[in-house]
Amino acid sequence: MAKLLYIETSPRQARSHSTAVAETFLAAYQAAHPDDEVDRLDLWAENLPRFDGEMLNAKYSIMHGEQPSASERTAWAEVERIFARFNAADKYLFSVPMWNLGLPYVLKHYIDIITQPGLAWRFDPASSSYEGLVQGKVAVVFASGGMYHPGSGAEALDMQKPSFYNWLGFIGLTDVTTITVAGTLFGPEATAQARRDGEAQATQLGANF
Numbered sequence: 557m558a559k560l561l562y563i564e565t566s567p568r569q570a571r572s573h574s575t576a577v578a579e580t581f582l583a584a585y586q587a588a589h590p591d592d593e594v595d596r597l598d599l600w601a602e603n604l605p606r607f608d609g610e611m612l613n614a615k616y617s618i619m620h621g622e623q624p625s626a627s628e629r630t631a632w633a634e635v636e637r638i639f640a641r642f643n644a645a646d647k648y649l650f651s652v653p654m655w656n657l658g659l660p661y662v663l664k665h666y667i668d669i670i671t672q673p674g675l676a677w678r679f680d681p682a683s684s685s686y687e688g689l690v691q692g693k694v695a696v697v698f699a700s701g702g703m704y705h706p707g708s709g710a711e712a713l714d715m716q717k718p719s720f721y722n723w724l725g726f727i728g729l730t731d732v733t734t735i736t737v738a739g740t741l742f743g744p745e746a747t748a749q750a751r752r753d754g755e756a757q758a759t760q761l762g763a764n765f
Contacts, residue, residue, distance in 0.1 A: 557591045557592055557593065558589070558592045558593075558646040558647055559592065559593045559594075559595060559644060559645050559646050559647070560585065560589075560592060560593070560594050560595070560645060560646070560647040560648070560649060560765075561595045561597060561641075561642065561644075561645035561647070561648050561649070562578065562582060562594060562595065562596050562597065562648075562649040562650075562651075563597045563599065563648065563649070563650050563651070563663075563666075564578065564596065564597065564598045564599065564600075564651050565599050565600075565650065565651060565652055565653065565659075565660045565662060565663040566600075566651060566653045566660065566699075567600045567662075568653075572651070572653060572699070573653070573699040573737045573740055573747075573750070573751060573754070574651035574652055574653045574697045574698065574699035574737065575651050576751065576755070577651070577697045577699070577735060577737055577751070577754040577755055577757075577758045578649060578650075578651035578697045578758070580754075580755040580758040580759055580762070581649060581695060581697065581735075581758035581759075581761060581762040581765075582594065582649070582762065583759075583762070584758065584759045584760075584761075584762030584763045585649075585762035585763070585765055587763070588762065588763040588764070588765075589765075595641070595644075595645065597641070599660075599662045599663060599665075599666055600662060602666075604638075604662070604665050604666060604669060605634055605669070607665075607668050607669055609631065610625075610627045610628045610630070610631035611628075611631040611632065611634070611635060613625075613628050613631075614628035614629065614631055614632035614635075615632075615635075615672060615673065618632075618672075618673050618674055619673050635669060635670070635672055635675070636675065638666075638669055638670055639669075639670045639672065639675045639676065642670050642690075643675070643676075643690060645692055646692050646693070647692055647693045647694070647695075647765065648692055648693070648694045648695070648729065649694075649695045649696075649697070650694070650695070650696045650697065650720075651697045651699075652696060652697065652698050652699070652716065652720060653698075653699045653700070654698070654699065654700035654701070654702075654714075654716040657713050657714065657715045657716065658715040658716055658719065659715075659716055659719060659720060667723055671723070671726070671727060674689075675689065676688065676689055676690055676727040676728075677689055677726060677727055677728070686726065687728070688725070688726055688727040688728020688729070688730075689727065689728055690727045690728045690729055691728055691729070692729060692731070693731045693733075693765065694724060694729050694731060694732040694733070695732075695733050695734075695735070695761060695762075695765055696720065696724075696732060696733070696734050696735070697734075697735045697736075697737065697754070697758065698716060698717055698720075698734060698735070698736045698737065698738075699736075699737040699738070699740065699754075700714075700716065700736075700737075700738045700739075700740070701738075701739075701740050701741035702738070702739065702741060703738050703739050704716075704717075704738070705736075705738070717734075717736075733761060733765075735754050735757045735758055735761065736754070737750050737751060737753075737754040738750060
């Protein structure tokens with residue numbers, strides 16, 4: 557039995573194109589994998605802590621090979637708790653809308669909490685390189701109002717997909733499949749078609765993920 561973590565990053569609920577397509581994926585996935593566990597993480601319903609103060613001090617103590625203080629260890633335990641839920645998954649599903657050409661701030665907040673030395677990554681002095689410590693399969697549903705694919709003339713404006721792909725690779729998640737729901741500001745017909753195309757891909761991917 558595998559565990560899939562679904563991370564929802566839009567607050568628009570059923571009005572969100574990324575969420576709707578992700579829900580289609582989940583329905584197909586659960587039908588095909590009835591014994592698997594699905595953990596739903598709605599980042600807008602989470603009370604994510606601020607990453608500052610003793611929590612930040614703990615990170616730098618760890619990075620510099622120092623022993624965190626008692627107060628730093630207490631703050632760091634919250635980071636470890638949040639990361640443990642993330643790292644417990646065998647598979648990941650993200651629904652990611654584009655906000656101002658980039659990622660929703662609540663997703664960036666979550667990334668900043670869990671992307672920590674000794675948890676999500678480590679630095680190898682021998683090779684002077686970073687190593688991701690997280691493993692698993694990933695499905696990502698991206699949604700955007702405009703079109704930013706290569707050849708569109710607007711691809712340089714896309715700070716959503718490149719930054720998210722870079723983060724996934726940095727922490728070790730390299731087996732990534734993408735569904736893109738794009739052009740949702742081009743009128744009702746274009747929006748409906750983008751949703752249909754995305755849901756068709758999600759049904760197929762979910763059943764075989």
